[in-house]
Amino acid sequence: MSGSLLAWYDRYARVMPWRVGPADRAAGIRPDPYRVWLSEVMLQQTTVAAVRDYFRRFTDRWPTVTDLAAAADAEVMAEWAGLGYYARARNLLKCARAVVADHGGVFPATREGLLALPGIGPYTAAAIAAIAHDEPATVVDGNVERVMARLHAVETPLPAAKPELVALAAGLTPADRPGDYAQAVMDLGATICTPRNPACGICPWSAPCAARARGIAAQLPRKTPKAAKPVREGTVWVARRADGAILLETRPERGLLGGMPGFPGDGWDGAGGGPPLAGDWRLAGEARHTFTHFHLILSVMVDPDASDAPLRGAFVARPAFRPADLPTVMRKVWDIASGTFGHS
DNA sequence: CAGCCGTGGAT
């Protein structure tokens, strides 16, 4: 079974910054565990296209896990800004520091050792073990779930079907080239066995595929319907001082946008608060943003000439304030606020 | 275990 897939992978494997080329692979050169780990964490629930540039910037700036472990928290959060799921960045730093402090700067080579580290769950542990160390670990991500559901025509809806799909995937994991095999199944799911309109005609596994035989490939995997997103409304305040400084606050470590900088708000995020200072506030506009589990409509209040001391947060000098360091929703807020600053 | 946690691209 794995032979036809590996042959396909050898011919069509996608080129990515964190992969080693075919020549190096043939020479027995393994990928750097640090780069595998970093790429896999970035790729959690995130597309390859979105990850590419972030991966390059991180590895340019912090070439080794030791470099990353020594970085300041705010620098890492700023570099992660825009990629989403910010708990990943916080755990990334915790993990890097644990690898340096507890493992001499070397990533554990086993699935169990990796699983004990922050931000590394069943998928990522198996992926690192397989890809970096060629351990026969079973890698199960969304792609593998979909491929297994179709290959074996599993009609049980997700997430209930997960254990069954994991068992089926484990049964197929080969002892030969498990790292390439893991990437091959994921590439297959990403490029051929896609959620809609799977390209069964060119699939290396079309012959053994039970769903293909029954004509139900596109309908699998079935999923239990998810709840509709509610709409939340709130207010944020953007204060600019006469010297150009901007009022920001660092958000709490846990929860939405945890650990990231942002403009003070009125509790739309579960936090509390009114205006961060007694200023001359006026409405600049409305920011709309959709998170994983709710839609958000934010009224953007601005005071372009704030003078009072802030009750919350701290003014950041204009040269040190970089909108690119903000999470996307806050960048939208800044775009609306700064638009009114321009001609005020 | 189900809810929480971002974002941008595709359809």
Place this chain on the structure above:
DNA sequence: TATCCAAGGCT
């Protein structure tokens, strides 16, 4: 415009 979806982990 609305919905779905992507190489999940944590609580």
